[in-house]
Amino acid sequence: MKIGDFEVGNIGFGAMRLSADGTIWEAPADRQGPLAVLRRAVELGVRHIDTADAYALGANEELIAEALHPYADDVTIATKGGVARPGVEEWIPLGRPEYLRQQAELSLRRLRRDVIDLYYLHRVDPQVPLADQVGALARLREEGKIRHIGLSEATVDQLEEARGIAPVAAVQNLYNLTDRTHEEVVDYAAKHGIAFVPFFPIAVGDHAKAGGPVATVAAKIGATPAQTALAWLLRRSPAMFPIPGTTSVAHLEENVAAAGFTLTDEQFARLDRVS
Template identity: 45%
Template structure:
C-alpha cells in the first residue's frame, strides 16, 4: 500500500454547520515526553499534522494544556487557519512539570486562555471550544456560562464539554447548545455509555478520548486477532472500526506523532466489519 493511497473514508458528521469526517486526529502526542514540553523534532511533528490533512482528516483535537501550549502552537504553524479543517481545543485544565492535571474552570482564567489559544492556532475564531474538566472549586454553571459568552462574542463557533456525567451534560445544555462531548470511551472502558446514548439520541457528537487503549488490546487480544486476520488488518484498526460502528455520532480521535501510525489509523476508516463481528466486540465487555 503506497502512502498516496491512504485516505480518510469514514462517514461524516456535522459539528454545528461544518461537516467533518468522523475519524479525526488527536494532537496530544505531538508534545514531548509525558505531554510536557516540545518534541525533540518539531518539524517532524508539524509534518504529521500536515500529512493527516493530506490524508483527508478534517477534524483535529487538541488542548491548551498539552505541552502546555505546545500542541496548539505546532498545529497553528503546520496548517494555520484552514477553512476545510475543524480544529477543536479545550480550556479548564492545568498541566505542571510534575505531570499533574489540575482542573481550573475559573471564568477569568478561561477568558484569558481563549486569547492565548487563538494566537497559537493563528485564527480569529476557535471552531470548537471545549470545557476540559469540571472544577470542584468553581461552580459548573459559571464555567459553562463563560463558554457561552465567548460564543456570543464571536470568539468561539461551537461549545463542547469533556469528562462530564449525564447530569452535568443536562446542566450544560440548559445554558448553551452543546455540539460535542468528549469522554473516555473504548472497547475496554465503556463507563460513559449513558452519556453516549444521550448524544446519540440528541445528535451531539461524542469524541471518545483514549479510543485505543493498551487494556483493549490485552483484554480482547484473541478476539481482535481473529477479526483482524479476516480483514488483513491490525488489532488497533479493528478497535477503531468498532468505535465507528458503535454510533453515528462517534468521532474517534486516535493520536500519534508517527507518520506510519497515522496512516494505519486512517486506513481503519475503510475497514468494514460484519454485523456479527460488531456484535461480538460489543458483547465482549458487557
C-alpha cells in the first residue's frame, strides 16, 4: 500500500488510544506501556504511525518521539491540525490558516521531525473557506515542512475542491463493518489513487458475538472477530489502509496479523451484508 510516495504496508497504527483516558486529554502517567506498544509496532513491521496535535494537547506526539526517535528511514508519521481543545469535552474545528501553520510548527517540534510525512486537516472548519485551509497546507508543503496532505472526515465534494488546490494523498474517515456512511468516499479514493484510512476500523458490536456473522466467518478462517473485521476492510478496497489502535501489545500483535487472512468471495459477501 502506498500513501503518496511512501510504502506503508497493509496496516498502520493509530496512537490516539495511548493517551491516558477516554477523553484523550491527559498524557499517560505510566509511559512504559505506551512506549512498549509503539516500539513493538515497529518491530512487527508497522511502517505508519498516526497521531494528532489534539490528542492530549500534543503529548501524544511527544510520546511517539520518545518511543521512536531517531526514526527508522522507512517509518512514516502522520499527524493532524485544525481542531482546538479548549476543554476536556471540546473538539472544535479551527481552520484559520495562521493557526494551521502554527500547529504544524509545533507538531514538528514535538515529533522531532524536519518534515511531517503526512499532515491532515483534522476537520474542515465551516467558518473558513476550504480553499484557505487547504491553501495553508499547500504552503507548508511548498516550504518543505510537510510531504503529503490529507483530509479527515471529508466528503467527496470537499476532496474534489481540495484536489483543485493541492494533491491529496489520504482521507481519514470513520468507516467499519457497521458504519459505512462514507462508501462514496471509499470508492472515490480508490478511483483517484488516494489512501482511505478508516478510523475505528474494528467497531463490530453485536455482529461479533457468538453465532453472529463476524464470529462465524472468524471461526472458519481461524481468526478473531477483530482480525476478520480488518480482513473485510482490506478486501473492501485497494485504497483501504486501516490504522487500528490499542494500549495492549497482545492486541497490537493480533491486529497486525490480520493482514495474513484472506476472505473467500462468499465470506466477504456474507460480511458485506452486515450493517
